[in-house]
Amino acid sequence: MSSSRKLITVAILVVMVVAVWWLADMQDVDRFDISSPVEDDPIVPSVVTDPEPDLENWNIEDFKAFFVEYRLQRDRVRGKEQEMLNQMIDNPNVSEEAKKQAEEQMLKLIDMMEKELLVENMLKAHGFKDAIFFYRDDMVNVVIQAENLSEEEFLQIAEMVSSATGVGIERISVTEHTDR
Numbered sequence: 001m002s003s004s005r006k007l008i009t010v011a012i013l014v015v016m017v018v019a020v021w022w023l024a025d026m027q028d029v030d031r032f033d034i035s036s037p038v039e040d041d042p043i044v045p046s047v048v049t050d051p052e053p054d055l056e057n058w059n060i061e062d063f064k065a066f067f068v069e070y071r072l073q074r075d076r077v078r079g080k081e082q083e084m085l086n087q088m089i090d091n092p093n094v095s096e097e098a099k100k101q102a103e104e105q106m107l108k109l110i111d112m113m114e115k116e117l118l119v120e121n122m123l124k125a126h127g128f129k130d131a132i133f134f135y136r137d138d139m140v141n142v143v144i145q146a147e148n149l150s151e152e153e154f155l156q157i158a159e160m161v162s163s164a165t166g167v168g169i170e171r172i173s174v175t176e177h178t179d180r
Contacts, residue, residue, distance in 0.1 A: 012081070012084060066145075066177060067130040067131075067132060067143075067145060067177075070132055071132070078109065078113065081109060082106065082109065085102045085103075085106045085109070086106075088102040089102050089103060089106070112135060115133065115164070115165055116135075118164050119131070119133040119142065119160075119161055119164050120132065122160055122164060123142070123144065123157065123160065123161075126160065128144050128146060128157075129144075129145040129146065130144075130145040131143065131144050131145065135165065135167075138167060138171060139167075139172075139173070140161055140165060140167050140171060140172045141172075141173045141174075141175060142157060142161055142172065142174050142175065143175045143176075143177050144157060144174060144175065144176055144177065145177050145178075146177075146178070147176060148176075149174070149176055154174050157174050158174060
């Protein structure tokens, strides 16, 4: 394996680790979670309460800026990922197999971006103030700018996301983000 290919592989891994770490850090809000102890039982949402979000990590004054700040960070990470993949694709020293893998990753990234845009805008069109969509390992997390979602609203969100993404409703978690 050439040194430039190793460097690119390591850079991609670093970006992925940072993204996973950041997403894991985002769990500091109230959350609904779907669980079903028996497959034949209906899906019943339950509320899980987490501690207050740590505002010092965000360095923002307004909770409403959470959604804007997240999208800016997501766009920066995505831009770096796209840049690295394009460099691999355009590099004459990279093997055809590696170029093909980079192209496949680029297509997956574009597909993910389309799903994010579709789900976030669909939820806003249905009257929710704002939403952020996370998709990883066939699991979906949706953060909704709302307070005290009813079970009906929760199920409505989960069903909309499921129909838009093809992910089963049992693999979707909906999280409230409030303006506390």
